[in-house]
Amino acid sequence: MSSLLIRNGQVIDPANPNSGTLRDIAVVGGRIVEPEAGRPYDEMVDASGCVVMAGGIDLHTHVGGGKVNLARLLMTDDHRAEAGPIPLPTNALELPSCGHSTPGTLATAYRYVEMGYTAAFEPAMVPSNARHAHMEMGDMPVLDHGAYVMMGSDELFLELLAAGGPEQRNFAQIRDYVAWTVNASKAMGVKVVNPGGISAFKFNQRKLDVDEAHVHWGVTPRQVVRTLARAVHELGMPHPLHIHGSNLGVAGNIASTLETIEALEGLPAHLTHVQFHAYGTDGPKKFSSAALALAEAVDANPKVSIDVGQIIFGQTVTASGDTMRQHAQSQLASPRKWVGADIECTAGCGVVPFRYREQSYVNALQWVIGLELFLLVKNPWQVVLTTDHPNGGPFTSYPHLIRLLMDRTFREEQLAKLHPEVAANCALRSMSRELTLDEIAVMTRAGPARLLGLADRGHLGVGSAADIAVYRDEADREAMFATPTHVFKDGAAVARSGRVLALPTGGVHFVEPGYDPIIEKTLRRHWDHNRSMRFDHVAITHDELCRCGRGGRLLPAALFDGSEG
Numbered sequence: 001m002s003s004l005l006i007r008n009g010q011v012i013d014p015a016n017p018n019s020g021t022l023r024d025i026a027v028v029g030g031r032i033v034e035p036e037a038g039r040p041y042d043e044m045v046d047a048s049g050c051v052v053m054a055g056g057i058d059l060h061t062h063v064g065g066g067k068v069n070l071a072r073l074l075m076t077d078d079h080r081a082e083a084g085p086i087p088l089p090t091n092a093l094e095l096p097s098c099g100h101s102t103p104g105t106l107a108t109a110y111r112y113v114e115m116g117y118t119a120a121f122e123p124a125m126v127p128s129n130a131r132h133a134h135m136e137m138g139d140m141p142v143l144d145h146g147a148y149v150m151m152g153s154d155e156l157f158l159e160l161l162a163a164g165g166p167e168q169r170n171f172a173q174i175r176d177y178v179a180w181t182v183n184a185s186k187a188m189g190v191k192v193v194n195p196g197g198i199s200a201f202k203f204n205q206r207k208l209d210v211d212e213a214h215v216h217w218g219v220t221p222r223q224v225v226r227t228l229a230r231a232v233h234e235l236g237m238p239h240p241l242h243i244h245g246s247n248l249g250v251a252g253n254i255a256s257t258l259e260t261i262e263a264l265e266g267l268p269a270h271l272t273h274v275q276f277h278a279y280g281t282d283g284p285k286k287f288s289s290a291a292l293a294l295a296e297a298v299d300a301n302p303k304v305s306i307d308v309g310q311i312i313f314g315q316t317v318t319a320s321g322d323t324m325r326q327h328a329q330s331q332l333a334s335p336r337k338w339v340g341a342d343i344e345c346t347a348g349c350g351v352v353p354f355r356y357r358e359q360s361y362v363n364a365l366q367w368v369i370g371l372e373l374f375l376l377v378k379n380p381w382q383v384v385l386t387t388d389h390p391n392g393g394p395f396t397s398y399p400h401l402i403r404l405l406m407d408r409t410f411r412e413e414q415l416a417k418l419h420p421e422v423a424a425n426c427a428l429r430s431m432s433r434e435l436t437l438d439e440i441a442v443m444t445r446a447g448p449a450r451l452l453g454l455a456d457r458g459h460l461g462v463g464s465a466a467d468i469a470v471y472r473d474e475a476d477r478e479a480m481f482a483t484p485t486h487v488f489k490d491g492a493a494v495a496r497s498g499r500v501l502a503l504p505t506g507g508v509h510f511v512e513p514g515y516d517p518i519i520e521k522t523l524r525r526h527w528d529h530n531r532s533m534r535f536d537h538v539a540i541t542h543d544e545l546c547r548c549g550r551g552g553r554l555l556p557a558a559l560f561d562g563s564e565g
């Protein structure tokens with residue numbers, strides 16, 4: 001078994017005691033072990049002057065599935081502009097730059113690994129598209145991966161929800177359908193996008209508030225959220241319902257976001273890209289920051305976690321299951337082109353290119369709101385660092401974002417470049433908080449691991465997987481986090497000083513909650529009448545999942561007992 005000793009680094013490991021101390025990290029057979037004096041190690045790394053953290057985990061990044069591919073097709077200019085004159089690779093591990101906002105699968109993995117990330121989760125896998133999503137994720141070397149399956153605008157769910165009435169007479173049946181879908185698609189979680197709204201859009205509704213009824217099914221987003229959150233919880237799935245709320249991007253949507261939290265009635269949930277859901281209507285432009293109101297709600301609801309979806313200035317592309325909102329935003333497309341699609345009665349998607357501009361009042365305020373949310377929520381374990389890649393900006397901007405959070409002077413310099421009314425009036429101006437290395441480690445690895453139920457990832461305790469990043473401790477946090485000196489995946493050296501060294505195959509995380517198979521009768525009938533694929537072919541088997549992931553390890557996550565509390 002190969003062994004490794006990382007010596008004398010400052011170990012930033014907030015999930016375990018004594019974070020921040022100088023010590024050695026030892027690895028044997030891909031797992032972290034107690035260092036042994038006098039033992040010979042196959043590889044020694046001198047980490048003096050360096051910070052040692054677990055590998056980064058991105059819990060919300062669009063890296064696989066139909067809409068990501070549509071975005072790549074739509075953004076050919078992005079690939080051309082970024083590439084420039086392409087240098088011929090001198091060996092297989094050198095990969096020319098390949099797309100900025102939606103890189104290909106190989107480039108995605110390379111860019112993540114070069115930054116010290118070792119896992120990425122696709123948040124919007126459409127059930128009928130699950131094979132494609134797994135194959136694309138499986139095509140990313142090195143990174144462990146998993147996906148959340150989209151539910152809540154699928155016609156069968158809405159039909160069942162409507163049939164059960166407000167007292168949810170058929171809740172057990174809905175819960176079985178959720179469990180079956182998670183099993184069939186080999187998902188790690190369940191995501192709801194604009195609850196009920198993607199379906200309502202197909203019935204010509206152009207908005208759907210939390211307590212507004214779907215014109216056809218008569219159900220409300222509140223019922224959708226509450227029912228799905230309860231089902232995911234009772235099934236014992238470690239990651240709670242992942243919610244992209246109602247009215248994304250709409251001025252005044254803070255009301256919907258707070259109502260969504262209230263709809264949970266105390267159940268755990270993860271609210272995603274909340275920057276896009278924290279807007280008020282104050283001020284001359286009737287568009288204002290509601291970061292404080294949202295942060296107070298998160299502080300008051302310890303079972304609610306968020307990721308921010310920070311925007312980063314420049315060109316990107318937005319790719320979302322939220323057809324209703326993407327249709328509305330398509331008028332703002334830059335360049336002027338977009339794609340909208342309906343997918344097999346289960347979901348939808350919209351892909352809209354976007355350029356965030358410093359001198360745009362709205363964009364400047366979005367940037368401010370994201371940073372305010374990071375700095376206002378008290379408990380870092382409830383906050384995950386994301387740009388909702390590529391929607392707020394590409395994930396390659398994480399080092400820049402980390403510097404904005406850790407360095408007030410740098411933040412103020414950037415703020416001064418923005419639309420003057422925003423720069424002069426925002427609450428962010430007077431926020432002095434600078435996040436610590438511990439807090440960054442929570443938001444980028446320890447927190448996401450805990451929120452996903454990955455007990456042996458995201459930390460450096462004895463027994464955990466040796467996914468490790470070593471960063472030189474530099475005052476310029478952007479430079480520091482852009483290029484770790486060493487990156488290890490399950491104990492194997494995969495990158496050094498920004499160069500990828502090896503391409504082991506990553507594993508796939510998923511969960512398998514139990515259900516009463518009687519539900520398959522209902523599903524078979526629905527498939528026979530409405531779907532293009534035979535029901536017997538829908539579910540992905542373990543063998544098939546393994547093939548999709550090019551033979552990578554299958555990593556089923558443990559369930560908890562959801563029947564209690």
Ligand SMILES: [Zn+2]
Pocket residue numbers: 193244272273320321
């Ligand atoms: Zn979303």
Ligand SMILES: [Zn+2]
Pocket residue numbers: 060062123272273388391
């Ligand atoms: Zn997203």
